[in-house]
Amino acid sequence: xxxxxxxxxxxxxxxxxxxxxxxxxxxxxxxxxxxxxxxxxxxxxxxxxxxxxxxxxxxxxxxxxxxxxxxxxxxxxxxxxxxxxxxxxxxxxxxxxxxxxxxxxxxxxxxxxxxxxxxxxxxxxxxxxxxxxxxxxxxxxxxxxxxxxxxxxxxxxxxxxxxxxxxxxxxxxxxxxxxxxxxxxxxxxxxxxxxxxxxxxxxxxxxxxxxxxxxxxxxxxxxxxxxxxxxxxxxxxxxxxxxxxxxxxxxxxxxxxxxxxxxxxxxxxxxxxxxxxxxxxxxxxxxxxxxxxxxxxxxxxxxxxxxxxxxxxxxxxxxxxxxxxxxxxxxxxxxxxxxxxxxxxxxxxxxxxxxxxxxxxxxxxxxxxxxxxxxxxxxxxxxxxxxxxxxxxxxxxxxxxxxxxxxxxxxxxxxxxxxxxxxxxxxxxxxxxxxxxxxxxxxxxxxxxxxxxxxxxxxxxxxxxxxxxxxxxxxxxxxxxxxxxxxxxxxxxxxxxxxxxxxxxxxxxxxxxxxxxxxxxxxxxxxxxxxxxxxxxxxxxxxxxxxxxxxxxxxxxxxxxxxxxxxxxxxxxxxxxxxxxxxxxxxxxxxxxxxxxxxxxxxxxxxxxxxxxxxxxxxxxxxxxxxxxxxxxxxxxxxxxxxxxxxxxxxxxxxxxxxxxxxxxxxxxxxxxxxxxxxxxxxxxxxxxxxxxxxxxxxxxxxxxxxxxxxxxxxxxxxxxxxxxxxxxxxxxxxxxxxxxxxxxxxxxxxxxxxxxx
Numbered sequence: 152x153x154x155x156x157x158x159x160x161x162x163x164x165x166x167x168x169x170x171x172x173x174x175x176x177x178x179x180x181x182x183x184x185x186x187x188x189x190x191x192x193x194x195x196x197x198x199x200x201x202x203x204x205x206x207x208x209x210x211x212x213x214x215x216x217x218x219x220x221x222x223x224x225x226x227x228x229x230x231x232x233x234x235x236x237x238x239x240x241x242x243x244x245x246x247x248x249x250x251x252x253x254x255x256x257x258x259x260x261x262x263x264x265x266x267x268x269x270x271x272x273x274x275x276x277x278x279x280x281x282x283x284x285x286x287x288x289x290x291x292x293x294x295x296x297x298x299x300x301x302x303x304x305x306x307x308x309x310x311x312x313x314x315x316x317x318x319x320x321x322x323x324x325x326x327x328x329x330x331x332x333x334x335x336x337x338x339x340x341x342x343x344x345x346x347x348x349x350x351x352x353x354x355x356x357x358x359x360x361x362x363x364x365x366x367x368x369x370x371x372x373x374x375x376x377x378x379x380x381x382x383x384x385x386x387x388x389x390x391x392x393x394x395x396x397x398x399x400x401x402x403x404x405x406x407x408x409x410x411x412x413x414x415x416x417x418x419x420x421x422x423x424x425x426x427x428x429x430x431x432x433x434x435x436x437x438x439x440x441x442x443x444x445x446x447x448x449x450x451x452x453x454x455x456x457x458x459x460x461x462x463x464x465x466x467x468x469x470x471x472x473x474x475x476x477x478x479x480x481x482x483x484x485x486x487x488x489x490x491x492x493x494x495x496x497x498x499x500x501x502x503x504x505x506x507x508x509x510x511x512x513x514x515x516x517x518x519x520x521x522x523x524x525x526x527x528x529x530x531x532x533x534x535x536x537x538x539x540x541x542x543x544x545x546x547x548x549x550x551x552x553x554x555x556x557x558x559x560x561x562x563x564x565x566x567x568x569x570x571x572x573x574x575x576x577x578x579x580x581x582x583x584x585x586x587x588x589x590x591x592x593x594x595x596x597x598x599x600x601x602x603x604x605x606x607x608x609x610x611x612x613x614x615x616x617x618x619x620x621x622x623x624x625x626x627x628x629x630x631x632x633x634x635x636x637x638x639x640x641x642x643x644x645x646x647x648x649x650x651x652x653x654x655x656x657x658x659x660x661x662x663x664x665x666x667x668x669x670x671x672x673x674x675x676x677x678x679x680x681x682x683x684x685x686x687x688x689x690x691x692x693x694x695x696x697x698x699x700x701x702x703x704x705x706x707x708x709x710x711x712x713x714x715x716x717x718x719x720x721x722x723x724x725x726x727x728x729x730x731x732x733x734x735x736x737x738x739x740x741x742x743x744x745x746x747x748x749x750x751x752x753x754x755x756x757x758x759x760x761x762x763x764x765x766x767x768x769x770x771x772x773x774x775x776x777x778x779x780x781x782x783x784x785x786x787x788x789x790x791x792x793x794x795x796x797x798x799x800x801x802x803x804x805x806x807x808x809x810x811x812x813x814x815x816x817x818x819x820x821x822x823x824x825x826x827x828x829x830x831x832x833x834x835x836x837x838x839x840x841x842x843x844x845x846x847x848x849x850x851x852x853x854x855x856x857x858x859x860x861x862x863x864x865x866x867x868x869x870x871x872x873x874x875x876x877x878x879x880x881x882x883x884x885x886x887x888x889x890x891x892x893x894x895x896x897x898x899x900x901x902x903x904x905x906x907x908x909x
Contacts, residue, residue, distance in 0.1 A: 525549065
């Protein structure tokens with residue numbers, strides 16, 4: 152269920168290439184969307200719709216599940232803040248409909264008045280909908296079901312009131328076809344899967360669980376094609392979170408929920424360079440979605456053929472440079488200053504501590520572009536909003552919004568792995584699991600859906616079923632999954648799952664066992680999952696101030712560049728080669744790197760464009776939970792120098808480029824599964840990491856292969872300790888145990904790829 156990773160990225164690549172993300176579409180500019188939104192001569196209109204609260208009669212009164220969504224209003228705010236502060240929309244040109252305003256009639260009226268009647272031939276228009284989607288059927292008509300938006304005043308048809316009360320997409324299309332401008336983009340973060348459930352693991356499902364049948368709405372508008380032929384082509388460009396029959400999900404983070412598509416898309420656009428390579432942009436967006444929902448299921452982006460020629464609105468040369476968010480000036484008084492943190496990675500956002508430092512920069516076009524940046528200290532955070540105070544209390548505060556950049560990352564030293572107990576477990580199983588997990592000091596257990604979780608503890612029937620996803624019935628009128636009470640413990644096995652119910656490989660044992668025994672067996676995997684979580688918190692490609700590039704290359708069976716990353720806030724640096732875009736002009740070919748054949752051999756090429764010598768550490772995690780690492784030594788170290796002192800030498804000199812490993816043949820891959828590899832470069836030596844690696848045998852200057860790490864959690868904790876600057880930690884003025892990571896002293900690149908058995 153859902154698209155495979157490769158198919159998802161190929162569809163995404165086509166959609167965003169059409170949107171114009173990147174100069175490969177329009178030459179020197181950042182693309183159609185960028186150019187459209189940046190041109191002051193064009194008016195830019197947006198209609199943003201979000202519905203959280205629904206009456207049960209609109210969804211399914213039979214299901215004993217919570218009907219309300221939680222992230223649709225957040226989606227609206229994510230888009231609004233992005234459009235205003237990143238892409239230069241005027242607030243007065245953005246109309247939002249939420250709650251009761253988002254009725255069937257209200258949405259149709261807003262489309263007519265705000266978009267159709269107000270737009271001119273050269274304008275740019277964005278329409279966004281977040282809420283429940285549904286498939287519906289018309290009485291007496293064969294053919295495909297129709298897609299519909301469930302509005303605030305929707306209800307299910309009944310014998311007394313047989314008319315459909317949803318807003319059918321055919322009606323929306325009929326209105327949008329009357330736009331004077333072809334420059335339209337529609338984003339639909341709603342689904343249409345009749346799965347019979349509203350929750351999926353630790354995530355909410357944005358699809359009505361049934362397919363209602365009724366007659367046309369009584370206030371049906373406009374002339375539309377015969378419904379038996381399906382939905383007519385959508386004018387402009389359409390971005391969907393999922394095709395009918397696939398999952399569309401919203402996630403839960405620290406203090407807020409949001410649609411996976413909307414949050415991933417806006418995150419990617421906050422950090423996108425003014426002229427992004429579209430294939431790299433797609434890789435980063437795909438990796439983000441892959442990380443949030445697991446390896447087997449993804450929201451999808453769909454390309455529709457443009458009804459008219461012209462530019463579309465989702466790739467503007469941003470009005471502001473890439474940023475973590477925006478500083479919002481106070482409106483009088485000395486109250487804390489406001490911050491919008493929509494560009495901060497959500498996993499990181501959950502752990503940013505008061506005392507974290509940000510700096511601002513004058514916006515483009517400022518009358519005084521040389522004015523010094525304002526340094527701000529984070530005071531508090533609620534959801535995506537923060538409050539801050541200037542470090543210099545005498546500093547002059549800007550009177551206009553400013554882009555926000557992370558300067559110092561302050562993290563707690565005590566970070567737990569959050570394990571949700573799957574709702575499919577019986578009550579006695581949940582009690583036993585809670586008790587067993589409480590004995591692990593690095594784990595915090597919660598009920599599924601209570602808040603964001605890193606993984607789920609649940610069970611599956613013993614046999615060929617590999618995931619909870621696969622265990623679900625396909626018929627829409629069946630129950631969600633095998634009922635816990637219908638199977639004896641001997642017929643099922645406990646394991647760990649991603650938040651979207653995808654089994655973590657190697658965690659299920661095909662025999663009867665007690666919950667406490669299972670937790671004991673899974674403890675090493677739990678430690679590895681926390682290690683991955685901690686290493687991910689060091690990722691900062693888009694935030695680091697060091698000038699470094701990293702390229703992933705295949706050496707066999709065919710030499711080619713597979714992926715490229717660079718720090719985006721350092722001084723301008725040159726790409727490794729201009730051939731990157733030319734050699735991989737076909738997005739499908741370029742995305743082959745995401746699923747590599749077993750016989751592929753890889754190497755990484757690092758280029759230090761800064762003036763500082765850098766120490767290098769490579770840490771890799773396999774999907775089975777195993778960890779391996781390599782301490783990279785200076786190329787000038789000889790075997791006779793030993794290892795005790797040689798690890799102190801930087802591995803990468805200023806302006807130096809070198810490959811890892813040194814062997815030009817590169818590294819081989821494990822049999823199957825997936826890999827996450829992190830390249831960490833720091834101005835300070837990895838002393839604590841070296842001590843952990845010594846326990847598995849002394850790291851040697853002659854070592855070129857990744858070595859197994861027996862204690863990955865200790866290595867991850869040592870990495871944070873090595874990156875932490877004691878001087879910064881003392882200067883924050885806070886008591887307690889924190890890691891203080893200055894952005895000008897390290898960079899962590901992450902590369903993820905799947906491995907096929909072919």
